[in-house]
Amino acid sequence: MPKARVYELAKELGVDSKTVLNKLKEMGEFVKSASSTVEAPVVRRLKTAFPSADQQESSQGTTEKPAKSGHTSTGSTDAASPSKGSAKKSSVKPGPARSVSQKKQEVSAVVEPETVQVNDNARKPSPQSPARTSAHVPTGQHKSENKAKPGAGRPAAPARAHNDQTQRRQNPTPKPATPGAQPGSHSPVKPGARKSVATPRPGNNPFSRKQGMHAPMPSDIPRPHPMAKPGAGEGRKSGSNGNGGGRGHFRNGRPGQGSGAGSSRPNQWGHNRSGAPAGGSARPGQGGGNRFGAGPGAGAGTGASFQNSGPSGRGRGRGGAAGAFGRQGGKSSKARKNRMAKRQEFEEMKAPVIGGVRIPSGNGQTIKLRQGATLSDLAEKINVNPAALVTVLFHLGEMATATQSLDEATFEILGQEIGWNIKIVSAEEEDRELLQQFDIDLDSEQADQDESNLVSRPPVVTVMGHVDHGKTRLLDTIRQTNTSAHEAGGITQRIGAYQVTVELEGEPRKITFLDTPGHEAFTAMRARGAELTDVAILVVAADDGVMPQTVEAINHAKAANVPIVVAVNKIDVDGANPDKVRGQLTEFGLVSEEYGGDTMFVDISAKMGTNVDKLLEAVLLTADADLDLRANPKMDSRGATVEARLDKGRGAIATVLVQQGTLHVGDAIVAGSAYGRVRAMLDENGTAMKEAGPSTPVQVLGLTSVPTAGDLFLVAPDDRTARQIAEKREATARAAQLAKRRKIVSLESLKEQFAKSEVDMLNIVIKGESSGSVEALEDALMKIEVSDEVGIQVIHRGVGAITQNDVNLATVDKAVIIGFNVRPNRQVQELADKEGVEIKYYSVIYQATEDIEAALKGMLKPEYEETTTSHSEIREIFRSSKFGNIAGVMVQDGTVKRGTKARISRNGVVTINDLEISTLRRFKDDVTEVSEGYEAGINLGDFNDIQLGDIIETFEMREVERK
Numbered sequence: 001m002p003k004a005r006v007y008e009l010a011k012e013l014g015v016d017s018k019t020v021l022n023k024l025k026e027m028g029e030f031v032k033s034a035s036s037t038v039e040a041p042v043v044r045r046l047k048t049a050f051p052s053a054d055q056q057e058s059s060q061g062t063t064e065k066p067a068k069s070g071h072t073s074t075g076s077t078d079a080a081s082p083s084k085g086s087a088k089k090s091s092v093k094p095g096p097a098r099s100v101s102q103k104k105q106e107v108s109a110v111v112e113p114e115t116v117q118v119n120d121n122a123r124k125p126s127p128q129s130p131a132r133t134s135a136h137v138p139t140g141q142h143k144s145e146n147k148a149k150p151g152a153g154r155p156a157a158p159a160r161a162h163n164d165q166t167q168r169r170q171n172p173t174p175k176p177a178t179p180g181a182q183p184g185s186h187s188p189v190k191p192g193a194r195k196s197v198a199t200p201r202p203g204n205n206p207f208s209r210k211q212g213m214h215a216p217m218p219s220d221i222p223r224p225h226p227m228a229k230p231g232a233g234e235g236r237k238s239g240s241n242g243n244g245g246g247r248g249h250f251r252n253g254r255p256g257q258g259s260g261a262g263s264s265r266p267n268q269w270g271h272n273r274s275g276a277p278a279g280g281s282a283r284p285g286q287g288g289g290n291r292f293g294a295g296p297g298a299g300a301g302t303g304a305s306f307q308n309s310g311p312s313g314r315g316r317g318r319g320g321a322a323g324a325f326g327r328q329g330g331k332s333s334k335a336r337k338n339r340m341a342k343r344q345e346f347e348e349m350k351a352p353v354i355g356g357v358r359i360p361s362g363n364g365q366t367i368k369l370r371q372g373a374t375l376s377d378l379a380e381k382i383n384v385n386p387a388a389l390v391t392v393l394f395h396l397g398e399m400a401t402a403t404q405s406l407d408e409a410t411f412e413i414l415g416q417e418i419g420w421n422i423k424i425v426s427a428e429e430e431d432r433e434l435l436q437q438f439d440i441d442l443d444s445e446q447a448d449q450d451e452s453n454l455v456s457r458p459p460v461v462t463v464m465g466h467v468d469h470g471k472t473r474l475l476d477t478i479r480q481t482n483t484s485a486h487e488a489g490g491i492t493q494r495i496g497a498y499q500v501t502v503e504l505e506g507e508p509r510k511i512t513f514l515d516t517p518g519h520e521a522f523t524a525m526r527a528r529g530a531e532l533t534d535v536a537i538l539v540v541a542a543d544d545g546v547m548p549q550t551v552e553a554i555n556h557a558k559a560a561n562v563p564i565v566v567a568v569n570k571i572d573v574d575g576a577n578p579d580k581v582r583g584q585l586t587e588f589g590l591v592s593e594e595y596g597g598d599t600m601f602v603d604i605s606a607k608m609g610t611n612v613d614k615l616l617e618a619v620l621l622t623a624d625a626d627l628d629l630r631a632n633p634k635m636d637s638r639g640a641t642v643e644a645r646l647d648k649g650r651g652a653i654a655t656v657l658v659q660q661g662t663l664h665v666g667d668a669i670v671a672g673s674a675y676g677r678v679r680a681m682l683d684e685n686g687t688a689m690k691e692a693g694p695s696t697p698v699q700v701l702g703l704t705s706v707p708t709a710g711d712l713f714l715v716a717p718d719d720r721t722a723r724q725i726a727e728k729r730e731a732t733a734r735a736a737q738l739a740k741r742r743k744i745v746s747l748e749s750l751k752e753q754f755a756k757s758e759v760d761m762l763n764i765v766i767k768g769e770s771s772g773s774v775e776a777l778e779d780a781l782m783k784i785e786v787s788d789e790v791g792i793q794v795i796h797r798g799v800g801a802i803t804q805n806d807v808n809l810a811t812v813d814k815a816v817i818i819g820f821n822v823r824p825n826r827q828v829q830e831l832a833d834k835e836g837v838e839i840k841y842y843s844v845i846y847q848a849t850e851d852i853e854a855a856l857k858g859m860l861k862p863e864y865e866e867t868t869t870s871h872s873e874i875r876e877i878f879r880s881s882k883f884g885n886i887a888g889v890m891v892q893d894g895t896v897k898r899g900t901k902a903r904i905s906r907n908g909v910v911t912i913n914d915l916e917i918s919t920l921r922r923f924k925d926d927v928t929e930v931s932e933g934y935e936a937g938i939n940l941g942d943f944n945d946i947q948l949g950d951i952i953e954t955f956e957m958r959e960v961e962r963k
């Protein structure tokens with residue numbers, strides 16, 4: 001049985017701890033404080049020294065000093081004069097009364113944290129309590145009720161709660177104890193007074209939004225706002241403590257805290273819900289604690305807290321000893337608020353308290369966040385402290401930092417909790433909304449097109465297919481130029497767009513070709529919302545058939561809902577089998593017309609020019625059959641950037657494809673975050689143009705910066721609007737970039753792993769001559785997978801020469817700079833040399849990827865494997881007082897070396913690992929190694945458990961090359 005503590009004895013005996021302490025002193029027992037323990041014999045003596053509990057109750061009721069607390073006149077006093085004190089305003093709601101001893105406990109000034117009581121309640125009476133009557137039930141009655149109904153505290157919870165609330169206001173008017181105000185659910189039932197302990201009713205959480213046990217009153221308004229000064233929130237927290245434990249059970253799985261000992265950080269947010277105890281104990285006297293602690297049901301186990309906070313009377317403002325509205329508090333004059341402030345507080349008060357923090361409810365309002373948004377982004381939009389959101393999320397069981405990107409589902413759950421309908425919008429949607437701010441509504445423009453304004457436009461065609469199947473050659477043939485000859489490495493790297501005119505049924509028709517490095521750029525553009533392609537030509541070499549990238553290309557075209565025309569190429573090559581290609585493609589849903597399908601297949605030879613005209617016809621026929629290719633040339637131009645680069649002499653040059661309207665020289669244009677005025681326009685041959693209609697690719701000069709491939713462009717009403725749109729886009733792009741960067745790190749917990757040296761990141765800065773090549777290179781690099789332990793992070797990419805900024809960034813982030821067809825100037829190179837920044841130059845993508853892959857492999861930590869170096873049999877054991885046991889061995893194989901790791905195997909079973917050959921001798925000489933066939937003396941350090949016949953195996957960990 002545990003030793004009794006003074007305060008427990010005091011309760012049991014129905015006196016205050018001080019009395020017990022005095023008595024003990026008289027008895028010659030030195031006991032330090034109320035929380036000190038007392039030995040069993042002393043307890044017996046003490047009990048005999050006091051009258052019986054019942055006697056004590058009756059006497060106590062009359063003898064208790066009023067000065068002890070507001071509740072000193074309990075028991076018979078109340079019974080005798082029920083109208084006294086709080087009875088004036090008491091409600092007639094009856095509640096089971098507490099036992100007298102219970103009341104006395106409440107009167108007691110000394111309460112230990114572990115006694116979960118509301119003794120303080122008794123000491124903080126208020127004239128406002130509507131439930132006070134219940135507290136004035138005569139003692140005897142209380143007793144009998146309690147005895148009859150052991151759990152009688154429950155029905156009285158509301159009354160008790162009010163009592164608590166009011167009592168904490170430190171009204172000196174003597175008050176009776178609150179019935180059932182001592183749930184003490186955590187403690188075992190103790191004799192005497194403890195029997196009347198009531199557990200809090202689960203359904204009476206006064207701060208539950210759903211249960212409505214406690215309608216927020218102006219007097220409940222915390223001050224200052226807990227979001228601003230968490231400390232002030234404790235009152236509220238205290239208030240909820242009574243039942244907070246119950247809440248805690250559900251929300252945090254931390255049952256019992258609500259009735260447990262005082263929290264060391266009572267003011268921290270989140271304690272409400274977790275049911276952590278009131279802050280009063282840790283910060284005695286803080287006003288909030290008293291006032292809000294007085295909420296209904298607040299009694300559960302926070303007695304100590306309140307006890308401390310109450311009498312100290314050092315409450316701030318309205319707290320502490322303040323009256324109902326705090327006007328009697330120490331700083332009452334300062335505490336007075338104007339109506340507005342009170343109103344505001346009231347509103348704040350009504351805000352849901354989640355996890356101890358109060359977030360103004362959005363009342364179901366919709367709020368839009370960009371993909372990859374963080375809690376900080378949300379906090380900014382709804383004007384709350386990001387830390388509060390972190391807390392709320394934590395209470396929802398999700399751990400995230402304020403700057404960590406969260407997914408849509410998490411935001412949705414969080415939104416539901418805080419009353420906001422959080423919608424995650426794509427970058428395109430966000431951009432559309434941004435444009436709407438400038439009265440540019442792309443959706444309605446599209447929908448409200450007047451049929452009469454629509455004229456047919458050329459189809460835009462993308463050529464896709466497996467590597468080396470002849471895409472570039474086909475485009476060359478079509479244009480009757482030979483661009484592949486100029487391409488470094490012979491691989492298409494630049495994204496261009498060209499227009500050709502072909503004759504169909506005697507009528508000249510235009511086709512716009514996007515010259516892409518395959519489907520990757522196509523998808524990269526789509527990712528930006530640039531749905532440029534109308535028809536895809538799928539090039540399949542007849543001598544090679546369907547290859548992995550052919551399938552990928554099909555999938556991408558299908559995903560974009562783009563009709564496919566199949567060009568079965570290289571039919572001039574020996575072994576070409578166009579039928580096989582047809583057969584293979586049926587598996588992918590591309591059934592040729594000859595086979596009863598609706599996909600046009602044309603057998604061509606890009607090299608010889610065979611049937612290329614037929615292919616173009618097929619493209620036009622497919623476009624005519626499947627698509628309604630019309631656009632309005634009369635409106636402001638809209639389109640997308642196909643490629644952009646920085647020209648030394650002419651500045652930014654963007655190849656744009658006009659999709660709607662007509663682009664004119666002099667138009668104010670914005671493409672992504674680049675803007676400017678169209679200074680000049682050139683076609684693919686460098687010929688100047690004055691205007692460009694729908695489906696026309698055109699090079700635009702005059703932008704202030706280089707846009708990115710796939711960036712949508714539009715003509716703005718004026719230069720200023722163009723600039724403002726660009727600036728806004730720039731800002732959102734920067735935020736998104738940051739989020740993306742954070743995501744890379746947070747998603748895979750790379751950072752943490754990195755910190756633990758479990759993963760290494762190769763940071764890369766990519767600079768290239770055009771946005772298309774930079775993008776293609778980045779995509780290619782990101783696909784490199786070497787191992788889970790190493791990864792690539794592109795920390796910056798851009799078009800143009802390598803600059804000082806790039807080097808600086810690389811220095812800070814320890815990055816490697818890749819210059820793709822670009823070079824730094826001398827000063828920048830010198831800076832890089834000085835800073836030790838590596839700059840690698842490439843003009844072919846695969847060389848870059850190969851190099852980086854090799855670098856990553858180099859970053860892998862070496863792999864080790866165990867190699868056995870020798871076996872030696874123990875043939876003799878020499879006992880040395882100085883060295884311990886020395887094994888006289890015969891080296892059976894390999895070489896024993898001093899200092900190597902060793903293990904012992906006995907009858908084929910390893911008995912011990914991790915030994916070391918500490919000394920190695922040949923006769924009397926210390927040696928470093930002994931080879932096979934020789935005898936040696938081995939000492940294994942402290943290890944002496946060796947037997948004749950044991951085998952000493954030595955081994956080393958050797959580095960092995962990674963595959």
Ligand SMILES: Nc1nc2c(ncn2[C@@H]2O[C@H](COP(=O)(O)OP(=O)(O)OP(=O)(O)O)[C@@H](O)[C@H]2O)c(=O)[nH]1
Pocket residue numbers: 465466467468469470471472473474484490491492517518569570571572573604605606607608
């Ligand atoms: N015999 C023959 N060779 C062809 C034909 N078409 C292309 N080639 C050759 O195939 C090789 C690859 O052609 P490209 O046009 O560069 O292939 P690609 O698909 O553009 O390749 P990437 O740019 O690497 O994606 C070149 O050597 C071409 O000359 C053809 O119809 N017949």
